[in-house]
Amino acid sequence: MTESAIAAPSMSRERVGFSAHRVSVIAVNTLTEAVRQKVFILFLLIGLVFIALAVFFAQFTFGEQMKFIKDTCLGVISVITTLIAIVGTAQLLPSEVENRTIYTILAKPVRRFEFLLGKFCGSLLLLLLSMAAMCILFAAVLWIKEQGMIRELSQSYVGESPAAHVEAQKQIEQIQTEVLDVELVKALVADLAKATLIASVTLLVSTFSTSLVFNVVVPFMVYVVGMLRGTAAEMWGAHRLFMAVLAVFPDFGLFSIADEINLGKVVPWGHIGQIVTYGVARTLVIVVAAHLVFSRREI
Amino acid sequence: MKLLVVIVLFGIGFALLPLENALRTERLQMKYGGAHVTFQLREAIGQNLAIALLAGMRGIVADFLWIQGHGFWEKREWLRQYRNIEVAVTLQPQSIMFWDLGQWHMAWNIGYGAFSDPKNRTKAEAIKREREWHEKARQFILRGIENIPNRYELYFTMGWLYFEKLSKDCDDPPCSEAFCKSADYLAMATSYPDAPQFVPRLYARALEKCGDLKAAYEEWKRLWRLDHSTTEQAWSIIEREIRRLEDYLQIPNQQRVFPQPTP
Amino acid sequence: MDAIRTEQLTKKYDLGWRKGKLLALEKLNLRVREGEVYGLLGPNGSGKSTTLKLVLDLVVPTEGSAWIFDVPCSKVVSRLHVGFLPENPYFYRYLTGAETLEFYGKLCGMRGATLKKRIEELLDLVGLTRARHRRLAGYSKGMLQRIGLAQALIHDPKLLLLDEPTAGVDPIGSKDIRDLILRLKGMGKTVLLSSHLLAQVQDICDRIGVLNRGQMILEGDVQTLISDQRRLSITVQDLPEAARARVEEAVRATGASIVSVGHPQTTLEALFLEALRKDQRREGEHD
Numbered sequence: 001m002t003e004s005a006i007a008a009p010s011m012s013r014e015r016v017g018f019s020a021h022r023v024s025v026i027a028v029n030t031l032t033e034a035v036r037q038k039v040f041i042l043f044l045l046i047g048l049v050f051i052a053l054a055v056f057f058a059q060f061t062f063g064e065q066m067k068f069i070k071d072t073c074l075g076v077i078s079v080i081t082t083l084i085a086i087v088g089t090a091q092l093l094p095s096e097v098e099n100r101t102i103y104t105i106l107a108k109p110v111r112r113f114e115f116l117l118g119k120f121c122g123s124l125l126l127l128l129l130s131m132a133a134m135c136i137l138f139a140a141v142l143w144i145k146e147q148g149m150i151r152e153l154s155q156s157y158v159g160e161s162p163a164a165h166v167e168a169q170k171q172i173e174q175i176q177t178e179v180l181d182v183e184l185v186k187a188l189v190a191d192l193a194k195a196t197l198i199a200s201v202t203l204l205v206s207t208f209s210t211s212l213v214f215n216v217v218v219p220f221m222v223y224v225v226g227m228l229r230g231t232a233a234e235m236w237g238a239h240r241l242f243m244a245v246l247a248v249f250p251d252f253g254l255f256s257i258a259d260e261i262n263l264g265k266v267v268p269w270g271h272i273g274q275i276v277t278y279g280v281a282r283t284l285v286i287v288v289a290a291h292l293v294f295s296r297r298e299i
Numbered sequence: 300m301k302l303l304v305v306i307v308l309f310g311i312g313f314a315l316l317p318l319e320n321a322l323r324t325e326r327l328q329m330k331y332g333g334a335h336v337t338f339q340l341r342e343a344i345g346q347n348l349a350i351a352l353l354a355g356m357r358g359i360v361a362d363f364l365w366i367q368g369h370g371f372w373e374k375r376e377w378l379r380q381y382r383n384i385e386v387a388v389t390l391q392p393q394s395i396m397f398w399d400l401g402q403w404h405m406a407w408n409i410g411y412g413a414f415s416d417p418k419n420r421t422k423a424e425a426i427k428r429e430r431e432w433h434e435k436a437r438q439f440i441l442r443g444i445e446n447i448p449n450r451y452e453l454y455f456t457m458g459w460l461y462f463e464k465l466s467k468d469c470d471d472p473p474c475s476e477a478f479c480k481s482a483d484y485l486a487m488a489t490s491y492p493d494a495p496q497f498v499p500r501l502y503a504r505a506l507e508k509c510g511d512l513k514a515a516y517e518e519w520k521r522l523w524r525l526d527h528s529t530t531e532q533a534w535s536i537i538e539r540e541i542r543r544l545e546d547y548l549q550i551p552n553q554q555r556v557f558p559q560p561t562p
Numbered sequence: 563m564d565a566i567r568t569e570q571l572t573k574k575y576d577l578g579w580r581k582g583k584l585l586a587l588e589k590l591n592l593r594v595r596e597g598e599v600y601g602l603l604g605p606n607g608s609g610k611s612t613t614l615k616l617v618l619d620l621v622v623p624t625e626g627s628a629w630i631f632d633v634p635c636s637k638v639v640s641r642l643h644v645g646f647l648p649e650n651p652y653f654y655r656y657l658t659g660a661e662t663l664e665f666y667g668k669l670c671g672m673r674g675a676t677l678k679k680r681i682e683e684l685l686d687l688v689g690l691t692r693a694r695h696r697r698l699a700g701y702s703k704g705m706l707q708r709i710g711l712a713q714a715l716i717h718d719p720k721l722l723l724l725d726e727p728t729a730g731v732d733p734i735g736s737k738d739i740r741d742l743i744l745r746l747k748g749m750g751k752t753v754l755l756s757s758h759l760l761a762q763v764q765d766i767c768d769r770i771g772v773l774n775r776g777q778m779i780l781e782g783d784v785q786t787l788i789s790d791q792r793r794l795s796i797t798v799q800d801l802p803e804a805a806r807a808r809v810e811e812a813v814r815a816t817g818a819s820i821v822s823v824g825h826p827q828t829t830l831e832a833l834f835l836e837a838l839r840k841d842q843r844r845e846g847e848h849d
Contacts, residue, residue: 025669059369064365067362072359078356103646104710107646108641109638231353247316254322259391282311288307
């Protein structure tokens with residue numbers, strides 16, 4: 001009995017190879033579920049925090065306010081994306097097993113790798129979407145602040161000499177360049193690479209553990225150790241064996257560039273490129289490792 | 300299988316070590332990161348902030364300390380504010396704003412606070428304490444310049460401190476040496492192309508107060524010779540200063556930028 | 563050709579370090595012929611679910627192998643023609659009935675008008691057309707079971723694996739599902755179902771196998787297994803009491819012996835379904 005003999009007209013043989021379409025179907029389904037679980041109420045709350053910041057910092061000088069708002073907003077975005085990456089990914093496989101939906105999917109002509117990748121991509125889509133939502137709020141806060149400052153400035157120069165107006169115009173331009181800082185994008189790119197990496201770590205952990213708590217705690221610990229690797233390298237740089245053991249943990253500290261960008265430092269795109277390369281390389285290998293575990297897992 | 304996974308993970312870890320080290324070196328060269336988390340620093344900022352710091356939120360920790368310091372200022376708790384400013388610049392030595400506003404708090408706010416402190420027994424003591432804070436501010440900017448030597452801002456800040464505060468801190472003010480020092484720093488600030496237009500104007504004024512009227516005149520003339528169509532400047536001020544100095548220095552009419560109309 | 567064939571299929575679960583192994587299935591040689599309804603019976607933990615999981619490659623056999631339409635189960639291609647309904651399925655609670663079918667259809671490579679048409683057909687088949695736009699979170703157990711069946715059928719598979727399809731479903735729902743299975747059989751599908759509700763299996767299965775502690779202890783044709791060839795029962799209606807004695811005498815005259823005489827009992831289930839049907843009819847008259 002050959003395979004073609006059993007194949008119904010709608011079932012041609014080539015579809016049983018790796019299918020990006022199936023991966024995307026699973027990814028979109030994962031995202032749909034997350035969105036319908038109303039995770040976005042969380043972002044609404046974060047948005048309120050952002051807007052509160054803009055009001056709260058009002059008593060400071062322009063330079064102070066801009067630094068505080070940017071530091072805090074980028075900090076909040078970084079923390080929330082990390083949390084979504086860990087919590088969002090940690091429950092993917094356990095909930096599939098618990099609800100037995102994984103049986104119905106893997107009973108279809110779907111490869112395990114497609115399933116795993118689809119789930120991971122769904123998690124990344126959620127990350128992208130939530131990051132976009134937070135960025136819009138962030139931009140809105142900056143814009144509100146900018147408008148307020150320009151209004152204040154224009155009023156204070158009413159009735160002044162033409163030379164003073166030139167001065168005012170220069171200050172307004174400075175405000176606008178500070179607000180429309182394209183450099184901020186670099187910090188967001190690094191953040192996304194970091195969140196992707198920690199999501200892959202979580203995926204790997206969840207392929208061999210069914211405990212949600214374990215799936216959240218272990219990646220979080222990996223993240224903490226990874227953040228401390230830079231510090232550890234400074235303190236115990238000479239202890240090669242120790243550093244070799246630590247090499248298995250990604251150095252998450254390398255992704256923190258938001259502070260420098262907010263200090264007005266020019267971070268070259270080349271540096272960002274290297275950070276992203278580092279994150280992607282680590283992520284790919286971890287996903288492959290996750291596949292190795294998952295392909296042999298008994299469900 | 301588990302062994303294979305562990306090997307794969309360690310493998311990539313080792314394979315990426317060169318890239319990691321390259322990135323770390325690059326970060327150091329670009330002065331990312333700032334102060335290391337030492338025991339003293341942890342003591343200074345407390346445990347919660349130290350954790351936030353290790354989580355990579357250096358900026359937020361520094362901002363928090365700064366805002367807290369602002370609260371101390373409003374409560375006239377100068378020393379606590381000073382301590383917070385010191386920790387903020389330790390955390391983010393690359394922040395021009397922290398150095399600039401930090402010295403302003405010391406020389407202007409804390410200085411005046413110390414001067415007007417009712418606990419001062421004599422006027423001499425009040426003046427002495429104010430001058431101590433001016434000196435602290437000066438030392439503070441020096442450290443700032445060490446960290447950020449390639450920008451005009453802190454040179455200007457130092458020039459302004461000498462011009463406004465240190466010039467009054469001698470037995471017989473105004474002290475011209477302070478203005479000469481101010482001129483030195485403002486000259487540095489002026490040499491940066493991105494320095495705003497008021498920097499060279501203050502430089503010219505400092506030169507004059509230092510006693511070098513000729514140099515002041517030359518600086519105003521240099522400004523006047525800049526392309527009026529592309530450079531934004533307060534040209535009326537420059538013209539006024541040049542006319543004043545040309546009269547004062549009795550520049551021969553044919554050498555003047557603005558010759559006197561022959562009667 | 564067999565729809566399912568297993569040879570010496572054995573599964574031992576690792577219980578963890580130094581706790582030994584659990585023998586879930588031992589040397590199972592199962593044959594499910596194309597077109598039949600096969601019932602896998604046995605108490606909880608007898609290895610029914612394990613067998614289904616092994617056939618679907620959800621778990622890897624310790625020994626032996628299994629084939630679906632002669633394709634080894636370890637190959638993804640073997641699942642092209644299989645539909646599976648797990649025990650107590652939940653599915654994605656945030657999807658509607660129609661979206662659920664769309665999702666599984668897309669996984670099977672279906673799309674566009676073909677998929678739409680298929681979804682309509684299946685919703686109609688399982689009687690969920692009116693609940694199509696409701697999220698599964700609001701479905702009853704019976705409805706979930708039916709959407710599960712529709713999901714298993716989405717790509718028109720030739721073989722259906724149903725794990726406890728009527729567990730936890732009320733008698734009407736259970737009857738609906740059994741009727742559906744018989745309809746599917748009529749459409750030429752092969753069905754392998756597992757159950758511990760013997761009466762229900764008896765109604766719909768052509769053949770059964772009984773598993774206990776991982777071993778097949780009884781297998782065969784349902785009718786042959788349950789009928790007693792030495793005994794015969796005749797059910798008569800409106801027999802006068804006087805005639806009964808003559809009938810009994812005639813029987814004894816042949817040398818046969820009467821084992822029991824009594825009134826046949828209906829099953830409780832039949833009684834329940836009949837009562838509901840009458841009640842519904844009365845409601846219809848009131849309308």
